[in-house]
Amino acid sequence: MLPLHTTTMGPPISRNLHRTTKKAPTKGSSKPHKAKAPAPVAETGPTSALPIDLLQLLLNIFRDSFQDRLSSDIKPLLQEVKGHLYNRDFATAFGKEEYLEAYALRWSPSRALCYLQIFDDLKNKLKPFNGVSEETEDAEWNIVCLGGGAGAEIVTLGGLMKLLEPVDEEHGAELKITAIDIADWSNVVTRLREGVVNKPPLSKYASAAAQEANKALTDPACFSVGFHQNDVLNMSFEALSKLVEKADLVTLMFTLNEIYTTSLSLTQKFLLGLTTSLSAGALLLVVDSPGSYSTVSLNGTEKKYPMQWLLDHTLLGPEASAQDTPKWEKIKEEESKWFRLPETLRYPIELENMRYQLHLYRRLG
Numbered sequence: 001m002l003p004l005h006t007t008t009m010g011p012p013i014s015r016n017l018h019r020t021t022k023k024a025p026t027k028g029s030s031k032p033h034k035a036k037a038p039a040p041v042a043e044t045g046p047t048s049a050l051p052i053d054l055l056q057l058l059l060n061i062f063r064d065s066f067q068d069r070l071s072s073d074i075k076p077l078l079q080e081v082k083g084h085l086y087n088r089d090f091a092t093a094f095g096k097e098e099y100l101e102a103y104a105l106r107w108s109p110s111r112a113l114c115y116l117q118i119f120d121d122l123k124n125k126l127k128p129f130n131g132v133s134e135e136t137e138d139a140e141w142n143i144v145c146l147g148g149g150a151g152a153e154i155v156t157l158g159g160l161m162k163l164l165e166p167v168d169e170e171h172g173a174e175l176k177i178t179a180i181d182i183a184d185w186s187n188v189v190t191r192l193r194e195g196v197v198n199k200p201p202l203s204k205y206a207s208a209a210a211q212e213a214n215k216a217l218t219d220p221a222c223f224s225v226g227f228h229q230n231d232v233l234n235m236s237f238e239a240l241s242k243l244v245e246k247a248d249l250v251t252l253m254f255t256l257n258e259i260y261t262t263s264l265s266l267t268q269k270f271l272l273g274l275t276t277s278l279s280a281g282a283l284l285l286v287v288d289s290p291g292s293y294s295t296v297s298l299n300g301t302e303k304k305y306p307m308q309w310l311l312d313h314t315l316l317g318p319e320a321s322a323q324d325t326p327k328w329e330k331i332k333e334e335e336s337k338w339f340r341l342p343e344t345l346r347y348p349i350e351l352e353n354m355r356y357q358l359h360l361y362r363r364l365g
Contacts (some may be wrong), residue, residue: 061195094183110351111152114339136297145246149256151192158196161218193225233266241277257292257307280365282290290336290357332360
């Protein structure tokens with residue numbers, strides 16, 4: 001298996017996300033339909049309270065960034081991708097540019113909206129979003145998205161910059177985002193970043209007022225994105241450290257359980273390398289499917305352990321402390337939470353609600 005396709009991808013992801021899918025994705029057309037979601041499976045929860053206009057803008061970025069792909073017959077392409085993901089054939093599922101674009105069109109948009117809700121909920125715990133002031137003016141905030149190739153996190157952070165836009169535009173922070181993934185998502189990342197920093201396309205019949213009001217989500221000078229194609233489980237410590245050492249926040253969105261499933265020992269090594277590389281105060285945000293389990297062999301016996309337990313054991317357990325000095329503290333946890341799409345949103349492909357678990361850690365000095 002190829003460990004970091006997941007992030008935005010896949011089987012773990014795809015199976016958990018597709019489990020409630022009732023219909024095959026619809027063909028792209030000029031007549032969009034509502035972004036519907038399946039009925040609740042067990043739990044109930046409120047629909048997102050984020051501004052509908054902003055959520056629609058984020059969906060439009062995905063739609064507009066890959067309009068050429070939407071204008072083709074995308075339904076068979078999506079079925080091919082789903083089949084490869086279901087068979088855990090990640091090399092094939094992410095081996096063609098058309099597959100990557102189809103994936104970004106189908107599975108990244110709902111995640112981007114869900115992640116925006118998560119970041120908004122956590123903004124008081126996350127810098128630079130916990131207070132922009134004269135002291136933080138022109139500060140650079142580094143965010144590393146491990147498994148972030150399919151672009152959901154990139155569009156999310158653009159939306160968050162818009163959501164938290166300071167009243168005094170002279171005082172703001174620059175976001176420097178680094179996405180790392182095993183497949184070559186560079187074209188997808190570039191297109192979505194351009195969608196964030198450029199004005200949305202308007203109809204030639206748009207009024208002068210609409211054209212005047214049309215603005216990009218954020219200033220391109222304040223929103224830089226880089227992509228690195230790497231397999232994090234097999235990176236050298238030096239290479240990993242170089243990419244994350246300046247990070248204020250590292251995200252693992254729908255990625256960790258997959259790499260645990262790939263190799264427990266390599267994942268533990270990776271997390272310990274991450275621990276060593278990050279500075280005091282850096283944050284680690286893990287989001288994954290609730291109830292995720294990995295089969296692990298301990299003492300010659302195979303047993304399933306919850307991803308949450310494995311993560312806490314690695315970061316917070318006695319083995320993680322040197323001379324009884326803890327290296328991490330957990331500052332937020334959600335075992336199971338729903339994100340529900342407002343029914344008024346419109347998108348040419350059917351989207352779904354999401355359920356997730358969340359764990360936020362702070363690196364101690």
